[in-house]
Amino acid sequence: MKISAIGEILYDVYSAGKILGGAPFNFAYHIKQITGNSNFISRIGDDSNGAEILDFLSDSGFNTNYISIDRFHPTGTVMVQMLPDKTPKFEITENCAYDFMEVDLKINDLIENNTDLLYFGTLARRNYSSEKAVRSLLGKNIKYFCDLNIRQNFYSKEIIEESLIASNVIKLNRNELALLGRIFCLPDDIEQAAIEILGIFDLDLICITLDIDGSLLYDGVTLDLHPSVQANIADTLGAGDAFSSILALGYLFKLDLHKINSLANRFASEICQIQGAIPSNNEIYQKYIREFNNEKK
Numbered sequence: 001m002k003i004s005a006i007g008e009i010l011y012d013v014y015s016a017g018k019i020l021g022g023a024p025f026n027f028a029y030h031i032k033q034i035t036g037n038s039n040f041i042s043r044i045g046d047d048s049n050g051a052e053i054l055d056f057l058s059d060s061g062f063n064t065n066y067i068s069i070d071r072f073h074p075t076g077t078v079m080v081q082m083l084p085d086k087t088p089k090f091e092i093t094e095n096c097a098y099d100f101m102e103v104d105l106k107i108n109d110l111i112e113n114n115t116d117l118l119y120f121g122t123l124a125r126r127n128y129s130s131e132k133a134v135r136s137l138l139g140k141n142i143k144y145f146c147d148l149n150i151r152q153n154f155y156s157k158e159i160i161e162e163s164l165i166a167s168n169v170i171k172l173n174r175n176e177l178a179l180l181g182r183i184f185c186l187p188d189d190i191e192q193a194a195i196e197i198l199g200i201f202d203l204d205l206i207c208i209t210l211d212i213d214g215s216l217l218y219d220g221v222t223l224d225l226h227p228s229v230q231a232n233i234a235d236t237l238g239a240g241d242a243f244s245s246i247l248a249l250g251y252l253f254k255l256d257l258h259k260i261n262s263l264a265n266r267f268a269s270e271i272c273q274i275q276g277a278i279p280s281n282n283e284i285y286q287k288y289i290r291e292f293n294n295e296k297k
Helices: 023-035 048-059 105-113 128-136 157-166 174-184 190-200 239-252 257-272 283-296
Strands: 003-006 010-014 017-021 039-045 067-070 076-082 088-092 117-120 143-147 169-173 205-209 215-218 223-226
Touching: 003 023, 003 239, 017 023, 023 039, 023 117, 023 239, 023 283, 039 048, 039 105, 048 067, 117 239, 143 157, 143 239, 157 174, 169 174, 169 239, 174 190, 174 205, 190 205, 190 215, 190 223, 205 239, 215 257, 223 257, 239 257, 257 283
Parallel strands: 003 039, 003 117, 010 076, 039 067, 117 143, 143 169, 169 205
Antiparallel strands: 010 017, 076 088, 205 215, 215 223
């Protein structure tokens, strides 16, 4: 399966240091570790953070052909404050390199000829330049996965609506569902809201993550509710991105919804047990590599 992602790569900055992150990058990194291949489209600054990112990606065997260098804007950063319940509060730096992404012939060729599914979110569409870049890649003869990832006030009704219309699969959390409910006058009941969203936007699959209550998947026929997997939580940063990676793979492999939900919850739980969104070693991926290798047979 050929999966690409477009969007932010950045450093999550804690009081004790910084950790590489950004939802689209986290997603693409997990896909790479599980399947051996993924492509990531982004932009970093011509600075020390950008150089560190390139070194890390090169050492990890990650394809950097679609990551451009910006000489005028810094590599993205997010100030992260961990709340008492171990959930993160974000303060996202504006006018970073990823806000100025551009699409060239090489990227167009990647999407049109070497991508089965493209992942995107809304944060990378907050600036006109990057919004134009993302929009130019929509509407191709491929599948689209939108993880809304609403952050602060970096969204608009138009961007949300266009993203949903363009997508085959969407993932959102409880708070994002409430926002959609206000925008599109959806029912308060979560299951009914999921049914309406799937119908309105002609989706193949909708996922609503519900924190400690697990997650809901609906594909127009089956509605699957799965409880969260209990874990000794270090922090929840990147758990949703881990969930998205399994959700996307399960969708492309046409797995049973209950199996997708179970695997995605388990992987998200394991990411919650480390600090940050990216594991320091590849051991965590081994069971998922075996799982999807078996699906290929």
